[in-house]
Structure formats: C-alpha cells, structure tokens
Amino acid sequence: VGVSRTSSPELLVELERGRPLAAQLEQGLRDGVRSGRLAPGTVLPSTRTLAHELGVSRGVVVAAYAQLGAEGYLVVRQGAPVRVARAGASPMEEREPPLQAAPRYNLRPDVADYASFPRREWLVSLRAAVHKASDEQLGYGDARGAEQLRVTLAAYVGRSRGVDARPARLHVTVGFAAGLSAVCAALRARGARRIAIEDPGHLTVRRLVEHTGLELVPVPVDEHGLRVEELPDVDIVLVTPAHHFPTTAVLSPARRTELLARDVVVLEDDVDAEFRYDRSPVGALQGLAPERVVYLGSASRTLAPALRLGWSVLPSWLAEDVRTEVERTIIAPPVLDQLALAHFVERGELDRHLRRMRLHYRRRRDVLVRALDAQLPQLHVEGVAAGLHVVARLPDAVDERAVLEAARARRIALGGLGEHAIRPAGGGALLLGFARSPEPTLRAGIRELSRAIDEVSDIFA
Numbered sequence: 015v016g017v018s019r020t021s022s023p024e025l026l027v028e029l030e031r032g033r034p035l036a037a038q039l040e041q042g043l044r045d046g047v048r049s050g051r052l053a054p055g056t057v058l059p060s061t062r063t064l065a066h067e068l069g070v071s072r073g074v075v076v077a078a079y080a081q082l083g084a085e086g087y088l089v090v091r092q093g094a095p096v097r098v099a100r101a102g103a104s105p106m107e108e109r110e111p112p113l114q115a116a117p118r119y120n121l122r123p124d125v126a127d128y129a130s131f132p133r134r135e136w137l138v139s140l141r142a143a144v145h146k147a148s149d150e151q152l153g154y155g156d157a158r159g160a161e162q163l164r165v166t167l168a169a170y171v172g173r174s175r176g177v178d179a180r181p182a183r184l185h186v187t188v189g190f191a192a193g194l195s196a197v198c199a200a201l202r203a204r205g206a207r208r209i210a211i212e213d214p215g216h217l218t219v220r221r222l223v224e225h226t227g228l229e230l231v232p233v234p235v236d237e238h239g240l241r242v243e244e245l246p247d248v249d250i251v252l253v254t255p256a257h258h259f260p261t262t263a264v265l266s267p268a269r270r271t272e273l274l275a276r277d278v279v280v281l282e283d284d285v286d287a288e289f290r291y292d293r294s295p296v297g298a299l300q301g302l303a304p305e306r307v308v309y310l311g312s313a314s315r316t317l318a319p320a321l322r323l324g325w326s327v328l329p330s331w332l333a334e335d336v337r338t339e340v341e342r343t344i345i346a347p348p349v350l351d352q353l354a355l356a357h358f359v360e361r362g363e364l365d366r367h368l369r370r371m372r373l374h375y376r377r378r379r380d381v382l383v384r385a386l387d388a389q390l391p392q393l394h395v396e397g398v399a400a401g402l403h404v405v406a407r408l409p410d411a412v413d414e415r416a417v418l419e420a421a422r423a424r425r426i427a428l429g430g431l432g433e434h435a436i437r438p439a440g441g442g443a444l445l446l447g448f449a450r451s452p453e454p455t456l457r458a459g460i461r462e463l464s465r466a467i468d469e470v471s472d473i474f475a
C-alpha cells in the first residue's frame with residue numbers, strides 16, 4: 015500500500031491508499047488540533063499545496079477543510095487562508111492527565127476492598143430490578159428516589175444505625191456528596207452562612223463544602239472528637255460522630271449532648287461508621303434529635319463508590335426545600351440501580367456482606383498491626399477498633415511530608431494526617447489503610463515503608 019505524507023512537520027498527516035482519503039485527512043487534522051500539535055491560529059497550507067504534497071485531488075482537501083470548518087476545528091473563509099480555530103476546548107484540557115503509576119502497595123486509608131465487591135449478588139439484584147421495574151418506573155420518578163428503596167433504607171438505617179427515618183424524608187442521593195451539596199444549598203437559601211467543619215477532616219469533604227459557597231470555620235478535634243466547647247457562632251456543623259476521619263475518634267457522650275444543646279443544624283457524616291471490631295458501631299446522633307440533625311450515609315465504604323448511592327434523612331422542616339433543590343437540578347441516581355439496591359438489602363445481602371467484611375477486615379487489620387509492631391515499633395498505632403485504616407503517629411523529630419514523599423516514591427499509596435488538616439497541630443501521623451491489600455502485600459508494604467522512613471530519618475537506625 016502506498017503512503018503519502020505532508021512535508022510540513024506540524025501537519026504530520028499520512029494517507030494510506032485504499033482507504034477513503036478525505037476521511038483520513040480529516041481524522042489526521044482533527045487529531046492534530048486536539049492534541050495541540052496544531053495550535054490555535056496556525057495557518058494551514060492552501061488546498062492546492064496540500065493536495066500536491068499528498069498526491070490527491072484538490073477536491074479531497076476541499077472536502078476535509080469544509081468538514082472540519084463545519085465542526086469548528088478550522089476557520090474556513092472565502093479568500094482567506096484556512097486557520098486552526100481559537101474557540102473550543104483548549105488542547106491542554108483535552109489532553110489526558112499523565113498516568114500515575116499504580117501503587118505497588120495500596121495502603122490508602124479511605125477505600126473499601128473492591129476485590130470483595132459482591133458481584134454475583136449485585137448482578138442478581140440488578141437483573142431483578144430490570145425485570146421487575148414497571149414502565150412507569152422508567153420515568154424521572156420522585157426526586158427523593160424510588161419509593162421502594164426509600165422504604166427499605168429507612169428500615170435499614172433505623173435498625174443498623176438507630177436513625178429515626180421515615181421514607182417520606184429519606185432522600186436517595188448520588189453518594190454522600192450530592193446529599194451534602196443539596197442540603198447545604200437548601201440551608202443557604204434559608205439564610206445559613208457559616209459552617210463549622212472538623213479540623214482535621216476528610217479533604218474531599220472539605221472541598222465539597224467549599225464548593226457550596228458557605229463560609230468554612232475549622233474547629234479542632236481531639237481524642238473525644240470535635241471540640242464542641244470551641245465551637246464559634248455558626249449556622250451549621252458538619253461532624254462525623256461515630257468514627258472521625260482521619261483520627262478515628264468517637265464523639266464522646268458529653269460532647270454529643272453539648273452539641274445538640276447548641277442552636278445549630280448538625281450534618282452527620284456517617285459514611286465511615288459501619289465497621290467496628292470491638293463492639294457494635296456507635297449509633298447515630300440523628301436518633302437523639304431528628305429535627306436538629308441531618309443524617310448522611312453512603313454505600314461507598316460498605317459496597318463501592320462506583321455505585322454512587324447515598325442517602326440523607328432530613329428534618330421535617332427541611333425536607334421540602336431539599337426536594338425542591340433536587341428537582342431543580344435533577345441530580346439523582348439511576349432508578350434501576352436504586353431498585354437493585356432495594357432488592358439487595360431486602361434479600362439480606364447487605365447484612366451478609368457486612369458480616370463477611372467485618373471478619374475480613376479484622377483479619378487484615380490484625381496483620382497490619384502485627385507488621386507495624388514488628389517493623390516499626392517506634393510508631394504509635396491508634397484507631398484500631400474501627401474503620402478501614404489505622405493512625406500511626408510519627409515521633410516528633412520525623413517529618414510527615416518527607417516520609418510521605420519517600421513512601422510514595424516507593425509506590426506505597428498512603429495518607430498523612432497533615433494532608434487533611436487546615437491548621438496542622440501536633441505531630442505528624444501516617445494513615446494506613448488495610449482494606450485493599452491481601453495479607454502478604456500488607457506485610458511487604460510495611461517492610462517497604464520502614465525502608466522509606468529509614469531513608470528520611472536516622473532515629474530508627
């Protein structure tokens with residue numbers, strides 16, 4: 015097959031005989047614009063010159079230029095040279111971000127074990143959902159979510175988390191994230207301006223709150239959770255009472271009482287609460303004050319973030335506003351997935367999965383803690399009773415950032431306490447997740463981590 019090329023280096027178009035020439039030329043030029051090789055404003059050769067270079071008829075080039083002109087890649091005007099258009103997405107935006115090397119040891123603190131996702135059981139539920147959904151259910155449906163799931167989840171959060179939930183005030187959301195955004199928007203519309211958040215607190219959650227336009231007020235956290243006594247004058251408090259991320263603290267009974275006595279709306283982030291290994295999970299704050307507390311849960315930790323399924327339980331005075339907010343944006347999870355989750359929970363699959371995962375995670379946690387004891391006895395390990403990560407405090411002389419860098423250079427994925435803090439206080443700590451790594455990988459990961467720490471500090475030598 016013959017191949018012809020353009021002579022100008024930035025055009026780089028190659029045509030193969032035997033395939034439609036105009037389409038090839040079009041594709042080659044389109045790729046050039048998308049990749050940024052042909053910068054906005056670049057003048058292209060005349061149709062005559064390019065046809066000559068490529069050894070094709072002029073009509074082929076005219077057709078390709080016209081097509082790309084119509085698509086907005088080129089500016090084609092009578093009597094003027096053809097140029098690459100300036101409008102549209104900049105090539106920088108179009109380019110894929112550089113691929114990050116996959117970690118060799120995944121010790122991320124905020125992920126579930128996706129390898130344990132109950133694929134077979136989920137498929138059964140998904141099939142059932144598609145089979146059983148009525149024609150009516152294929153419409154937009156209720157902005158709050160499919161009724162069947164609202165009923166099922168209201169019962170589930172009632173029995174498993176002590177939440178006082180009525181289906182009418184339970185909203186199914188696109189993860190915790192969309193629930194939080196809708197609630198914040200509704201509260202803002204009612205005049206709320208200042209929101210207190212835990213410092214440290216999950217970075218992703220902080221970014222979400224920043225995006226709502228509310229003014230963020232960081233409040234410190236200690237071993238008893240949010241320091242409620244330091245709460246300034248705010249309208250809203252976002253808190254993780256059952257299991258604080260990243261410190262793992264549980265909000266003490268005294269502070270729970272104190273918080274509920276304040277004249278604020280409490281948003282309860284319960285995403286990271288379901289896994290406790292020493293006793294039953296600490297019940298939700300919402301059950302104590304359902305008219306004061308908005309409860310926010312999610313399937314991201316218990317099943318997988320890929321489902322993008324979450325739920326909010328709202329006080330009666332706020333439910334309509336949030337519903338209006340969601341109706342305005344129509345941001346709701348796919349109904350078929352909602353029906354699948356309803357089926358999954360009703361058949362007892364979620365309970366079964368949680369029981370299985372509790373044992374699975376506890377075994378992995380034990381392996382991680384033993385490996386830390388053996389390899390890095392200088393680290394003080396906390397937070398082993400619940401959740402999917404532990405906190406390993408670094409001695410004062412060791413810099414958290416340097417350790418994180420050295421560890422990541424060795425392709426260990428992990429977290430640092432300081433990364434989730436607005437005003438870092440006290441010493442550094444590593445956040446080490448045990449969810450995703452099989453036991454040998456956990457052991458090898460901690461060995462590799464001890465080498466990384468040796469590299470940046472001599473106190474372990």
Ligand SMILES: Cc1ncc(COP(=O)(O)O)c(C=O)c1O
Nearest residue numbers: 124189190191259285312314324
């Ligand atoms: C404490 C906490 N809250 C909320 C979220 C976000 O949950 P979702 O995936 O349901 O939006 C996360 C995710 O890691 C989290 O760690």
